[in-house]
Amino acid sequence: MRVNENILISSLTTMRLGGPARYVLEVETPEEVSDAYGFAEQFNLPTFPLGYGANTIGHDEGFEGVIIINRMGGITEEKIGDETVLKIMGGEYWDNVVEYACNKNLTGIEALSKIPGLTGSAPIQNIGAYGQEIADTLESVYVYDTVTKTFKTLKNEELKFSYRKSILNTTEKNRYFVISITLKLHEGEMARPFYNSVEKFIEENHWVDFSPKGIREIVSRIRADKLPDPIEKASSGSFFKNVYLDKTSAEAAEEKGIPVYHGKDGDKINSGWLIGQCGFSGKLLHGMRVNEKANLVLINESATGYDDLAKARSEIVGKVYDKFGFWLEQEPVEIINPKK
Numbered sequence: 091m092r093v094n095e096n097i098l099i100s101s102l103t104t105m106r107l108g109g110p111a112r113y114v115l116e117v118e119t120p121e122e123v124s125d126a127y128g129f130a131e132q133f134n135l136p137t138f139p140l141g142y143g144a145n146t147i148g149h150d151e152g153f154e155g156v157i158i159i160n161r162m163g164g165i166t167e168e169k170i171g172d173e174t175v176l177k178i179m180g181g182e183y184w185d186n187v188v189e190y191a192c193n194k195n196l197t198g199i200e201a202l203s204k205i206p207g208l209t210g211s212a213p214i215q216n217i218g219a220y221g222q223e224i225a226d227t228l229e230s231v232y233v234y235d236t237v238t239k240t241f242k243t244l245k246n247e248e249l250k251f252s253y254r255k256s257i258l259n260t261t262e263k264n265r266y267f268v269i270s271i272t273l274k275l276h277e278g279e280m281a282r283p284f285y286n287s288v289e290k291f292i293e294e295n296h297w298v299d300f301s302p303k304g305i306r307e308i309v310s311r312i313r314a315d316k317l318p319d320p321i322e323k324a325s326s327g328s329f330f331k332n333v334y335l336d337k338t339s340a341e342a343a344e345e346k347g348i349p350v351y352h353g354k355d356g357d358k359i360n361s362g363w364l365i366g367q368c369g370f371s372g373k374l375l376h377g378m379r380v381n382e383k384a385n386l387v388l389i390n391e392s393a394t395g396y397d398d399l400a401k402a403r404s405e406i407v408g409k410v411y412d413k414f415g416f417w418l419e420q421e422p423v424e425i426i427n428p429k430k
């Protein structure tokens with residue numbers, strides 16, 4: 091186990107905010123995961139599991155605790171009938187997994203191309219994009235249970251996935267450390283119709299390759315056109331969640347001229363559209379730029395600290411509420427010191 095001290099959270103997260111973490115432990119075996127939690131317990135310090143930091147934001151005061159990062163890599167493959175079962179260690183970079191599957195013509199995760207992050211984090215908020223979610227193909231996760239201090243497997247049904255949610259970020263938040271995940275994929279193509287923007291791309295570019303590799307290429311190009319590369323621009327991707335509505339509210343919204351998408355996971359409003367309608371597109375608010383092509387994304391251009399982000403957030407949330415009556419919910423999680 092690698093033990094690091096006083097590491098800036100800004101250097102571990104793509105939004106690049108946050109002061110020092112007292113300890114950052116990098117674990118390379120399941121046994122080291124249990125050792126890492128033992129270490130924190132010995133010093134009576136809180137813990138925070140971290141991956142690539144693409145969905146996590148730090149505070150200026152840092153974290154008086156132990157950040158634990160999964161450094162276990164590797165993919166193993168087993169063919170069972172028509173299906174291919176991939177077991178992926180949580181420290182593997184997610185997009186390498188998508189590339190691996192697409193190269194083998196396996197369908198199921200190709201639309202999740204280029205989502206920054208480690209594999210162990212993917213089930214936490216049930217990553218999703220362009221019509222796929224990890225919940226669609228995830229069989230199980232293998233975890234360390236910090237309550238019982240044992241290793242166990244949690245099946246898909248037990249994780250209670252929904253939009254950007256699972257028990258891992260709600261009822262059982264911070265209880266489990268993900269060691270590896272198992273996906274069930276099969277050879278073939280995604281079913282049509284594809285996501286609106288993918289269909290639009292196909293039409294405009296006379297695209298004919300719908301294989302996993304072909305869809306990966308489309309999604310990668312769409313994303314490169316409208317989303318900032320976290321290496322070049324500091325952001326956490328979508329800063330706000332989309333707004334999901336029940337049937338009555340969806341009808342009421344449509345009557346007011348708000349575009350509602352009727353997806354397989356329910357009726358939703360693109361929060362980026364709401365933000366754009368409030369005049370924020372491309373604006374710089376307290377050092378945070380509202381990304382012009384995808385208004386849901388806030389880019390840290392020159393924020394001097396967490397407070398600047400908080401001010402930008404509250405301006406956006408307040409104006410959207412005043413104009414439309416919807417409270418925008420933040421997507422990224424924050425590393426917060428427990429109250430003394």
Ligand SMILES: Cc1cc2nc3c(=O)[nH]c(=O)nc-3n(C[C@H](O)[C@H](O)[C@H](O)COP(=O)(O)OP(=O)(O)OC[C@H]3O[C@@H](n4cnc5c(N)ncnc54)[C@H](O)[C@@H]3O)c2cc1C
Pocket residue numbers: 104138139140141142143144145146160180205206207208209210211212214215216217218219259266267268269317318319320325326327328423
């Ligand atoms: C430019 C950009 C685009 C993005 N696009 C999308 C998108 O299209 N769809 C989407 O869903 N998300 C998107 N995101 C968000 C982000 O990429 C995903 O949430 C991703 O899964 C985060 O992975 P990570 O390793 O960086 O997680 P981190 O930010 O490191 O952690 C996220 C959460 O997972 C927990 N966690 C991390 N590792 C473990 C572990 N081993 N065990 C238990 N808990 C753990 C953390 O405690 C935290 O709560 C985007 C982000 C950026 C910057």
